[in-house]
Amino acid sequence: MYKLYTAILKELRIMLRDKAALAVMFLMPVLLVVVITSIQNSSLKMINDNTVPMLVCNRDGGESSLQFIDALKKIGMFDLQKADSSLTDKQLTDSMHAHDALIAVVVPQGFSSALKSKSQNITGKALTEFGMAVNTPQDSSSVKETPPVSMFYNPVLQESFRLSVNGALKSAQQFTENRAVLQALYLAMSNKKLPDSLEQQILNNKSVITQIPTAKDGSRKIPNATQHNVPAWTIFAMFFIVVSLSTNVVKEKISGSFIRLKTLPTSFILNLAAKQITYIVVTLAQVLVIFSLGIFLFPHIDLPKLVLPENLGSLFLVSLVCGWCAVSYGILIGVYAKSMEQAIGFGAVSVVILAAIGGIVVPSFAMPESLHLLMKLSPLHWCMEAYNTLFLENGYVANVLLSLLPILIIIAAMQLAAIAGLKKQRLI
Amino acid sequence: MESAAIQISNINFQYAENSGVVFKDFNLNIAVGERFGLLGPNGAGKTTLMNLMTGVLQSKSGNIKLLGKEISEDKGVKKLFGFVPQHHSFYQELSPAENLEFFGAWAGLNRKEIKERTKELLSVLGLSNVADKPVSKFSGGMKNRVNLAIGVIHRPKILFLDEPTTGVDVQTRHAIVDYLKELNKAGTTLIYTSHHLTEAESLCTKVALIDEGKIIANNDLQTLLQEHKQDGLEGLFLNLTGRSYRDS
Numbered sequence: 323m324y325k326l327y328t329a330i331l332k333e334l335r336i337m338l339r340d341k342a343a344l345a346v347m348f349l350m351p352v353l354l355v356v357v358i359t360s361i362q363n364s365s366l367k368m369i370n371d372n373t374v375p376m377l378v379c380n381r382d383g384g385e386s387s388l389q390f391i392d393a394l395k396k397i398g399m400f401d402l403q404k405a406d407s408s409l410t411d412k413q414l415t416d417s418m419h420a421h422d423a424l425i426a427v428v429v430p431q432g433f434s435s436a437l438k439s440k441s442q443n444i445t446g447k448a449l450t451e452f453g454m455a456v457n458t459p460q461d462s463s464s465v466k467e468t469p470p471v472s473m474f475y476n477p478v479l480q481e482s483f484r485l486s487v488n489g490a491l492k493s494a495q496q497f498t499e500n501r502a503v504l505q506a507l508y509l510a511m512s513n514k515k516l517p518d519s520l521e522q523q524i525l526n527n528k529s530v531i532t533q534i535p536t537a538k539d540g541s542r543k544i545p546n547a548t549q550h551n552v553p554a555w556t557i558f559a560m561f562f563i564v565v566s567l568s569t570n571v572v573k574e575k576i577s578g579s580f581i582r583l584k585t586l587p588t589s590f591i592l593n594l595a596a597k598q599i600t601y602i603v604v605t606l607a608q609v610l611v612i613f614s615l616g617i618f619l620f621p622h623i624d625l626p627k628l629v630l631p632e633n634l635g636s637l638f639l640v641s642l643v644c645g646w647c648a649v650s651y652g653i654l655i656g657v658y659a660k661s662m663e664q665a666i667g668f669g670a671v672s673v674v675i676l677a678a679i680g681g682i683v684v685p686s687f688a689m690p691e692s693l694h695l696l697m698k699l700s701p702l703h704w705c706m707e708a709y710n711t712l713f714l715e716n717g718y719v720a721n722v723l724l725s726l727l728p729i730l731i732i733i734a735a736m737q738l739a740a741i742a743g744l745k746k747q748r749l750i
Numbered sequence: 751m752e753s754a755a756i757q758i759s760n761i762n763f764q765y766a767e768n769s770g771v772v773f774k775d776f777n778l779n780i781a782v783g784e785r786f787g788l789l790g791p792n793g794a795g796k797t798t799l800m801n802l803m804t805g806v807l808q809s810k811s812g813n814i815k816l817l818g819k820e821i822s823e824d825k826g827v828k829k830l831f832g833f834v835p836q837h838h839s840f841y842q843e844l845s846p847a848e849n850l851e852f853f854g855a856w857a858g859l860n861r862k863e864i865k866e867r868t869k870e871l872l873s874v875l876g877l878s879n880v881a882d883k884p885v886s887k888f889s890g891g892m893k894n895r896v897n898l899a900i901g902v903i904h905r906p907k908i909l910f911l912d913e914p915t916t917g918v919d920v921q922t923r924h925a926i927v928d929y930l931k932e933l934n935k936a937g938t939t940l941i942y943t944s945h946h947l948t949e950a951e952s953l954c955t956k957v958a959l960i961d962e963g964k965i966i967a968n969n970d971l972q973t974l975l976q977e978h979k980q981d982g983l984e985g986l987f988l989n990l991t992g993r994s995y996r997d998s
Binding site for chain 1: 806841842855884
């Protein structure tokens with residue numbers, strides 16, 4: 323035990339005296355998690371919580387156009403700002419930038435008259451079908467085609483969001499058309515204007531769609547930027563210790579310390595064990611620091627507070643196994659790298675790539691199908707899956723163990739490859 | 751009492767199947783208490799032989815015994831010898847005391863023994879006033895002394911020294927050689943390689959000249975000089991190994 327103690331003490335002393343490595347291990351992930359969570363949170367807030375600024379240029383001015391704008395307002399998605407109807411398309415887009423509006427809608431001239439003509443035509447056809455005399459035009463060729471509503475948008479808008487705006491516009495237009503047909507039909511049948519109360523009863527859709535996020539334990543936690551980013555960038559930080567750990571291994575190889583240790587009456591495996599224990603403790607310290615930020619700092623900087631899963635034992639187990647996986651990767655790179663430059667370069671770049679394909683930067687469900695097989699090769703992906711089981715699905719121990727199995731297989735493969743490399747280099 | 755410190759019998763060694771044979775049926779005996787110089791030109795096989803004797807490399811056949819114990823089989827044999835590599839094979843970020851604490855523990859000493867030996871060695875090698883400073887700030891000579899201290903912390907009976915004075919000033923070289931002689935007087939067998947032939951002449955009682963994996967001379971230094979009618983080790987070296995480059 324004393325040998326192991328001195329080996330761990332040696333690793334700790336070397337690590338604590340390397341200020342740059344400490345900054346990479348702790349400062350960098352702290353900055354990353356705060357910055358990226360803030361960015362993603364503001365994007366999500368813009369879409370989920372806030373109304374989107376929208377300029378409305380009503381070049382028609384008729385009743386139906388006003389009803390259309392009113393329907394848009396009632397959707398609740400948009401903060402409508404009136405634009406001068408005399409603006410040209412160019413002036414309108416300039417005005418969008420001036421008002422920070424991401425979207426502008428133009429109701430074209432003739433919108434109301436075309437809609438009126440269309441509704442009268444439909445009414446005439448309907449009454450004829452009922453066998454009632456009508457004096458409304460039924461000839462489809464004389465009915466005006468409704469000129470299309472135009473939508474201008476800022477190209478930064480994601481396609482999915484743009485499609486939902488498009489859907490909202492169509493819904494508002496459909497509502498306006500239905501209303502016009504209903505009013506025309508009622509007028510033709512009763513020679514009276516449709517009472518508002520009846521119109522409300524007919525048109526107002528009271529049916530509700532209940533949306534329920536499902537978790538493994540049946541709870542209904544809604545994921546936010548914090549719940550994804552804190553574990554994601556903690557995993558990234560854990561794996562980024564490869565830079566420090568692999569250079570540590572390479573340094574010992576180059577200096578001849580490994581050879582010297584081979585001449586001493588102690589198993590070399592103890593040295594590897596000491597390195598792994600020390601660096602696993604570092605990864606757990608990273609988890610503690612970054613998760614504490616999520617819990618204690620985030621609420622003070624207008625970010626959602628990190629909510630820990632109920633099963634803290636499983637959280638520790640997942641963190642331990644993920645840390646061990648990161649440490650195994652660092653040892654592996656250190657064993658095969660021939661110089662410190664190789665270890666730093668390959669270590670850093672490979673972790674960034676593995677993070678990108680592993681669902682750290684972009685959640686795995688949002689990644690293209692073609693990358694799904696590649697994604698499964700990244701140990702970071704399996705670590706993310708394990709954390710997601712806890713954070714987003716509130717998984718049980720059994721669920722967590724299932725997620726940890728691929729990580730344990732990867733660890734075993736990396737450890738064996740490292741030992742094979744050390745044997746090939748006659749270091750053990 | 752064992753009279754042979756090192757007994758090498760019929761060893762064969764090559765680094766890889768497709769590389770050249772370094773040693774073929776190689777034999778060498780070194781007696782207890784000797785200050786043995788293993789000399790030869792670059793590429794002669796000195797470092798490979800030292801790595802075989804310390805168990806860093808393993809021969810395909812034959813055996814190497816240290817004080818009667820087989821190097822490749824007996825785990826306890828590693829407590830018998832110390833190794834001072836040519837390079838500064840320790841942790842530059844740590845202080846001499848911290849390095850000695852780690853290597854001492856790995857050599858099998860307990861906490862108390864390490865403390866005592868650390869104090870003693872740092873004092874003898876003139877490192878007491880920098881005991882707690884990181885070695886990375888030290889001069890080459892000081893680093894060589896730390897390297898030596900680590901090799902002898904567990905009071906080995908055999909000490910392997912691979913060019914222990916490379917890159918140091920005259921004062922440090924003399925101090926190291928004097929210390930090695932003291933160790934030898936106390937009973938430690940020294941196996942030494944170097945390209946400093948004058949230093950070897952002053953330190954070694956017996957010399958083996960090795961070239962292309964074969965021993966071309968092995969005897970008391972004075973006997974060798976008389977046999978080959980040379981008045982110094984450098985003349986003897988050139989006389990036996992020739993003047994052509996060996997590492998081109």
